[in-house]
Amino acid sequence: xxxxxxxxxxWSRSSPRPFGARQLAGLAFIAPLLAYxxxxxxxxxxRNLDLSLxxxxxxxxxQGDAPYSGWDNxxxxxxxxxxxxxxxxxxxxxxxxxxxxxxxxxxxxxxxxRHFRLASTLxxxxxxxxxxxxxxxxSTWSWMFNSESGVVNYGLHLVGVDPxxxxxxxxxxxxxxxxxxxxxxxxxxxxxxxxGLQNIPAELYEAASLDGAGAWQQFRRITxxxxxxxxxxxxxLGLVYTLKVFDLIWIMTKGGPGDSSxxxxxxxxxxxxxxxxxxxxxxxxxxxxxxxxxxxxxxxYIRVQRRQES
Amino acid sequence: xxxxxxxxxxxxxxxxxxxxxxxxxSVAACGSGSGSSSSSGDSKTYTFWxxxxxxxxxxxxxxxxxxxxxxxxxxxxxxxxxxxxxxxKALLAAQQGNAPDVMLVDNPVVSTLVEAGILNKTxxxxxxxxxxxxxxxxxxxxxxxxxGIPVGANTLALYYNKKILAAAHVDPASVKDWGxxxxxxxxxxxxxxxxxxxxxxxxxxxxxxxxxWFWGAGGDLTKLNSAEGVAALTxxxxxVDSGYAPKDVLNNTQTTSWQEFATxxxxxxxxxxxxxxxxxxxxxxxxxxxxxxxxxxxxPVPTGGEFVTVPVQKDTxxxxxxxxxxxxxTSAGSLLATDTTLMYVAPTAAVQAQQVARNPELxxxxxxxxxxxxxxxxxxxxxxxxxxxxxxxxxxxALSGGKSxxxxxxxxxxxxxxx
Numbered sequence: 001x002x003x004x005x006x007x008x009x010x011w012s013r014s015s016p017r018p019f020g021a022r023q024l025a026g027l028a029f030i031a032p033l034l035a036y037x038x039x040x041x042x043x044x045x046x047r048n049l050d051l052s053l054x055x056x057x058x059x060x061x062x063q064g065d066a067p068y069s070g071w072d073n074x075x076x077x078x079x080x081x082x083x084x085x086x087x088x089x090x091x092x093x094x095x096x097x098x099x100x101x102x103x104x105x106x107x108x109x110x111x112x113x114r115h116f117r118l119a120s121t122l123x124x125x126x127x128x129x130x131x132x133x134x135x136x137x138x139s140t141w142s143w144m145f146n147s148e149s150g151v152v153n154y155g156l157h158l159v160g161v162d163p164x165x166x167x168x169x170x171x172x173x174x175x176x177x178x179x180x181x182x183x184x185x186x187x188x189x190x191x192x193x194x195x196g197l198q199n200i201p202a203e204l205y206e207a208a209s210l211d212g213a214g215a216w217q218q219f220r221r222i223t224x225x226x227x228x229x230x231x232x233x234x235x236x237l238g239l240v241y242t243l244k245v246f247d248l249i250w251i252m253t254k255g256g257p258g259d260s261s262x263x264x265x266x267x268x269x270x271x272x273x274x275x276x277x278x279x280x281x282x283x284x285x286x287x288x289x290x291x292x293x294x295x296x297x298x299x300x301y302i303r304v305q306r307r308q309e310s
Numbered sequence: 311x312x313x314x315x316x317x318x319x320x321x322x323x324x325x326x327x328x329x330x331x332x333x334x335x336s337v338a339a340c341g342s343g344s345g346s347s348s349s350s351g352d353s354k355t356y357t358f359w360x361x362x363x364x365x366x367x368x369x370x371x372x373x374x375x376x377x378x379x380x381x382x383x384x385x386x387x388x389x390x391x392x393x394x395x396x397x398x399k400a401l402l403a404a405q406q407g408n409a410p411d412v413m414l415v416d417n418p419v420v421s422t423l424v425e426a427g428i429l430n431k432t433x434x435x436x437x438x439x440x441x442x443x444x445x446x447x448x449x450x451x452x453x454x455x456x457x458g459i460p461v462g463a464n465t466l467a468l469y470y471n472k473k474i475l476a477a478a479h480v481d482p483a484s485v486k487d488w489g490x491x492x493x494x495x496x497x498x499x500x501x502x503x504x505x506x507x508x509x510x511x512x513x514x515x516x517x518x519x520x521x522x523w524f525w526g527a528g529g530d531l532t533k534l535n536s537a538e539g540v541a542a543l544t545x546x547x548x549x550v551d552s553g554y555a556p557k558d559v560l561n562n563t564q565t566t567s568w569q570e571f572a573t574x575x576x577x578x579x580x581x582x583x584x585x586x587x588x589x590x591x592x593x594x595x596x597x598x599x600x601x602x603x604x605x606x607x608x609x610p611v612p613t614g615g616e617f618v619t620v621p622v623q624k625d626t627x628x629x630x631x632x633x634x635x636x637x638x639x640t641s642a643g644s645l646l647a648t649d650t651t652l653m654y655v656a657p658t659a660a661v662q663a664q665q666v667a668r669n670p671e672l673x674x675x676x677x678x679x680x681x682x683x684x685x686x687x688x689x690x691x692x693x694x695x696x697x698x699x700x701x702x703x704x705x706x707x708a709l710s711g712g713k714s715x716x717x718x719x720x721x722x723x724x725x726x727x728x729x
Contacts, residue, residue: 058426058692062404081725147557148570168557170712256512257560257710258703258718270699273398276418276514277425277695 045291051284061280073285080282082259082267090263090290093178093249094242100182101238102231105189110223112190113197123194130187138251141180142167145252167253170260177249177261181242188241189234196230197223229308236301240294264290356631358386359400360414361393361616362652370651378638382631397422400621404428409621411632412639417449417684418514420458420617421691429457430620435633441658449684450617452691458617459640462654464583465611465682466522467674472595474503474577482597487606488526488545491578495554498577505554506578507570509562510546510709516702518612519564519580520546521685522601524701526609531690531697534704534726535719541604543708543715550709560709582614583675584653598674600681613682615654655679700725 052073060066077083112123129137144151145166153163166176200223208218246265249255255262255270262270264286272283358375365371372388379386389410391399397419403409409428423429432439432455439447439456450458470482478501480494495505509519523545524531529538549555556570564581571579572592580601589596600608618639620632638644642661649656649665655675656662662676686694700722708718 058401058422062401062426062428064405081721142561146561165557165710168560168710170707170710253561254512256703256706258512258707258712260710260712273394274513275695275699276397277422277692278398278401 048284048287048291051280052282052288054281056280058278061278066281069281073281074289077282077285077289082262085259086262086264086267089174089261090243090265092174093181093245093263094239096178097181097185097242098235098238101185101189102235104182104186105234106193106227106231108186108190109193109197110219112194123190126190127187129184130191134184134247135251137184138180138248141176141183142252145176145180168257170257173253173257173261177252180252181245181248184248185238185242189238192230192234192237193227196227199230200226229305232301232304236297239297243290243294264293353628354384356382356384356386356412356628356635357410358388358412358635359396359410360388360390361396361416362414363390363392365390365651370647374639374644374647378635378644381638382634384631384635386635400428401426404621407624409623411620411623411628412635413619413621414461414616415458415619417460417613417615417617418686418694420450420619421452421686422695423619423621424452424457425692428621430622430629431455431457432459435620435629435636437633437636441660443657443659443680445682445684445687446613446615446657446679448687449613450619451684451687458619459636460615460617460657461640462645462649462652462656463613463615463679463682464652464654465613465675465678466519466580466582466601467611467678468506468599468601469571469579469581469585469589470597470599471571471574471577472597473574474498474501477501478503478577480577482599485599485602487602488604491602492545492548492554495549495577496552499552499554504556504576506549506580507556507562507567507576508546508559508580509564509567510559510702510705511561511563512702512706513563514698514702515564516705517698518614518685520701520705521612522580522609525611525683526601526603528604531694531701533723534697534701535716535723538604539719540715543705543719545604546705547708547715560706583655583672586653586671598671600674600678608678608681611678611682612685613679697726 053068053070054060054066055069055072056066108126112119147153147163147165147168150166152166156163164172166172204222204226205218208222213221244265245263246269249261249263249266250269253261255266259267268283268286268290270283271279271286356379358379360371360375362371367373367376367388375386375388393416396413396415400409400413400415400419400423404426415423420429437459439459442460446460446463447456450456450460468485472482475482475494475498478494478498480497485491485494498505510516520542523542524539527538527542527545529536529542533539546555550557550559558570559567562570567579568581568585568588570576571581572588574592574594601611603609618636620629620636623629639648642658645656645658645661646664648654649661650668655672656665662679666672666676685698686692690697703725704713704715704718704722707713707721708715712718713721
């Protein structure tokens with residue numbers, strides 16, 4: 001969307017034309033984008049909302065005559081004993097992941113910003129989790145956390161600690177998927193924060209060191225405040241990504257044992273596709289709740305940004 | 311100046327590219343649209359879906375399907391999907407009005423598709439199912455009518471590692487009930503080896519593996535928290551708590567459970583007919599016994615395996631050829647070949663006898679299949695999925711130590727009751 005107005009301006013400057021034709025040409029240029037947006041964004045969203053507001057059974061799904069049921073699906077979902085545990089898990093998963101991803105990403109970005117030898121090579125190595133297909137990293141983590149033959153328990157055994165049921169104990173399963181997710185999310189934070197650091201003028205640090213500020217003070221008084229806009233967008237994007245993480249959890253625990261690591265995303269899939277008898281309505285309702293949560297945080301971000309600008 | 315012009319140029323190129331992509335997409339959309347409508351209206355090409363992506367067109371199965379088409383005078387367009395995907399794909403296709411002409415589906419999915427109203431009764435098509443064993447076709451029978459013909463059945467039994475049992479001084483013939491099996495596991499553990507692997511994962515596989523023990527105690531799927539159900543779950547929990555079974559049964563699929571057994575460290579593995587080929591490659595001597603019931607005898611096991619079905623079409627004139635294709639695929643000669651390829655037990659007594667004559671190892675499997683039940687049989691139909699999901703959740707929460715067997719099954723029963 002952002003591209004078009006600017007391009008339209010360029011066009012008018014290079015070749016002046018009568019008003020109607022110019023508008024037509026503009027429309028013609030916007031049309032593919034509009035078609036794309038409505039086919040791949042608006043329609044799926046509408047369908048998802050429609051699914052969640054109708055009482056779908058497999059029969060009415062095929063025949064397309066599901067009766068409108070208002071908020072019934074949402075009320076079913078809200079009163080399900082899985083809802084609050086899933087909500088709690090989603091929140092814990094998202095916030096713990098983001099805090100650690102951000103902290104580790106920031107620490108690494110500051111570290112690599114010192115331009116020592118091999119810095120770029122090492123930085124490239126840190127990007128590996130990002131490059132690996134998720135099925136590979138998730139399967140590797142679940143193998144490492146295996147309670148019988150996993151390398152993590154082997155390491156614990158070497159230092160004399162009893163084996164931990166990383167993926168098989170309800171007390172540890174959520175922790176295990178969070179650890180794996182933090183590892184996967186660090187490169188994203190590292191890259192964005194590192195590029196943010198490049199924009200902080202070096203003179204500020206010079207001036208600060210002339211005034212006798214130490215490394216910690218420089219970080220607290222210069223780096224962190226000047227990085228705030230970049231941090232905000234990193235955290236928001238991280239939040240949206242993490243809220244909807246599905247594949248990692250599904251591959252590692254399928255939300256189990258029981259529902260001890262199930263989040264809204266895995267629960268929505270479980271309802272829609274995880275059993276032999278799909279429950280499309282409640283599944284879509286959970287999906288919509290997830291979208292709503294992401295939207296709330298998005299609006300919050302815009303508000304905070306506006307206040308900063310003014 | 312030069313820079314801004316270049317930027318403007320790039321922008322223009324980008325836009326042209328975007329426009330071109332848009333045009334391409336719309337052309338492609340037209341192309342696929344007309345393609346699909348012509349294929350369903352084509353009287354010479356019949357669509358065929360199955361859950362065997364491991365077999366391509368050059369495999370025995372692929373060739374047999376093509377040949378059945380040729381015999382019926384048409385060309386078959388075969389598409390293979392992942393088992394877990396096929397049910398939803400079929401629902402979507404039916405919604406769009408382009409369901410395949412013939413479709414092979416996993417047996418517990420049949421009742422869901424019948425509920426959706428997209429399968430034809432075999433009697434309406436004039437297909438003969440009298441030779442098929444009642445308990446095998448039961449999974450595809452609702453309100454007295456069959457909605458498909460099984461191509462074969464598989465089920466579960468206990469594989470054992472001969473070397474480990476000999477070292478632990480356990481005679482496999484002595485395993486006759488739960489007590490003697492647990493005693494055997496204790497001896498194996500005392501001898502420094504590992505007991506048994508199974509799959510208690512939180513998917514349909516977990517319920518499938520738990521059912522022989524649940525039914526073996528006399529459990530009833532409509533009363534999950536009965537004393538019998540609790541006894542079965544207590545047995546599994548006892549094994550995990552005593553270290554006879556590894557903790558990772560909670561994450562094991564039937565395949566990973568088999569891989570554990572194939573390491574040669576485990577005495578027993580609950581697994582299916584389809585592992586026979588791998589068992590020969592495992593590199594140690596193995597044997598098979600039927601899963602014992604709580605108080606002796608063979609436990610009823612759930613039937614696995616696929617049904618050939620004929621989905622409802624707008625153009626009913628197509629059923630004649632579809633019927634010929636189904637008849638061809640389920641003829642005695644074809645069943646023998648198919649079930650040999652898939653390592654399944656045939657659904658008719660005559661073909662089973664031929665199978666055992668060829669391969670005596672199949673004997674315990676034929677016995678197990680004779681004692682097997684469909685998961686959706688006995689009038690459960692689409693109630694089964696709403697029972698199975700709470701059941702596997704209960705197994706998970708009990709084995710992981712989150713809840714007691716009674717507590718876990720109480721929760722499951724109340725969830726299943728709500729549907």
